[in-house]
Amino acid sequence: MRQLKTSIVVAIAVITGIIVLVGYFIELPVLKNLRIMLLHFAVILIAVTLIVGVVNLVQVHWKKIQNRQSGGVYSLILLISLLVTIIVVGYFGPTSTPSLWIFSNIQIPIASSLIAVLTVVLIFTGIRLLKRGFNFFSLLFMVTVLIVILGTVSFQGFRIPGLRELSTWITHVPAVGGARGILLGVALGTIATGMRVLMGSDRPYGR
């Protein structure tokens, strides 16, 4: 019985995968409609997981408050913020002035602050980079960072000859070469994983 169930699940996954994949290469109206329907199912499922995530978040933080765990105050703030945002956006609409006010004056400053802190930490780490381990690679890393940063800027009346060209060469040749390598690696990995799923040897949807 269990084997039968597994076989059915594998068959559904393989057939779905093949239909979506074949749709990339063959333009048939029937196939296209079937493909759109399957994609609709997937999108609805993913959208539902978003709701499940929110419900889970509320449950976890509600339990924290109930059990009077440490950091329960933050959980309370989170739940209140969530509730207020839902009420405001739900009542006034997502494009209304109050909704945009919440977004512009609370969400963006908080998220931007985190990035700003990251900038300070990165410079701090850059300063102390050679303190920890002084070797060829750390030196190469530091020199590359400085060339790219100082080559990017355009300062009034001050220009080191060749620095901008070197900076552009680094960002356009070695960096892009590395990026292409990553993209090719990702593509090959995706093909391999897709083939494994299509052949039923990899079952990310269950045992």
Added chain:
Amino acid sequence: MSNDIKPNSGTSPENGKEFEKSGEVQKSTTGQSFQDSSSDNETGQEKKTPDWLVDAIPDEKTSDNVAEKSLMQDFQEDVEESADDQSDREVEEKDLPEPVKGEREEDTIEVQAGPLVGVEGVLPVELDPFFIHEPVRRSIKLQVTKTQETQALLLDQMIKGEIESQPEVTQSKAVSNNILRIGIAIFLLVSILLPLSTRLPVTVTPPVSRDSVSANQLIESISDGATVLLTVDYEPGLSAEMDAALASVVDRMMMKDFYLVLVSTVPTGPVQAERLLVLLNQRGGYQYESSENYTNLGYIPGGPIGLLNFAEAPRQVMPYDLDGNAVWYSPPMQTISSISDFNLVVVATENPDRARSWVEQVQPKLGNTPIIMVVSRQAEPLVRPYYGSEPSQIQGLVSGFGGGAFYLSSNAQAGSSSMYWSSINLALIAGGLLMLIGAVMYTGKSLITRKPE
């Protein structure tokens, strides 16, 4: 494996323990033979039995008969009981889960001969002599190659480094680190705020960006009032850079009176897009209104799957705008039935993966419709390969503050990109100088303190 078990029914057995397997000698679990001669046993027993125990032994003839009878009786009772239990057992088996049921069926053995004839579920008492052998000796030495050994050593060193307790950071050290952090923050803040407050021309116009030139030429080549799909796919944290870069492009599109169709694969994207249009309306004095000049279709869930779905059937996937209006029947949208009907697609993202999803899932469906990407400086190296490929998968690239500022300057305009360009330049110089000072200082220190080997 034979399961024929029967008591020795030849000449009367001397005791009830004596069994003989057909064709071979019955063995106990240890493989020892239980067969012995009755007479020898008799005399031997008399000889070996101590005097004080002789009287305690009952008469052999009578006792043996009684033992045999009682043993046979027990066997028969067991057989009857097991036959009675058979029906109950069948019922129980039905209730058992599948895997256990299978295992029970495998273990069930029916005895073919002897007093246990017909009884199921009996484990065989004999062991097959072929199964009794010395255990296979396996080498406990791990077979590894040189590379594996080196990698294992490296891993070991890494783990050891993590496990070893680090020397506690002294209070004075922690204070000096905090002072350094605060110093960096203040230095950066001054560098950023100085050009903004004084409007000093500390920097020159941004360097020529060929990618921005392509994007600009493309937008200029499209006739006024065209319908453009604009994707706002960036997180709020990086909105300062992305808003500035995207505003340069959208401002130009608003000047050309393009009809904008807004979508996003980020939950906060639709609000970001609204906010950007409100800002541009205020700054540029435009009167862009929802439905009249633009439509916000909202959030596309599902990442790459959602994008593919949208590219396949935009009308079916996003039938309503954020306010719940059916938008595809309004005049500017009537002509759009597939994604290739848009005149231009502009994707603004700080995430290379999202850019990749657009190129992989949507770009093949676009036909002759060009696609422009507005990306952050950090995502540029990973997006550039799509721009540099032949034929190029994206037709224009505007990256970060620099790209946005150049885009504005090429149109003889000024905006947030050019306003922040001086600040970002001075902050970059400040950061670079701080790192350079740190590098020189610590390099010198390590060269001085290095012990000669």
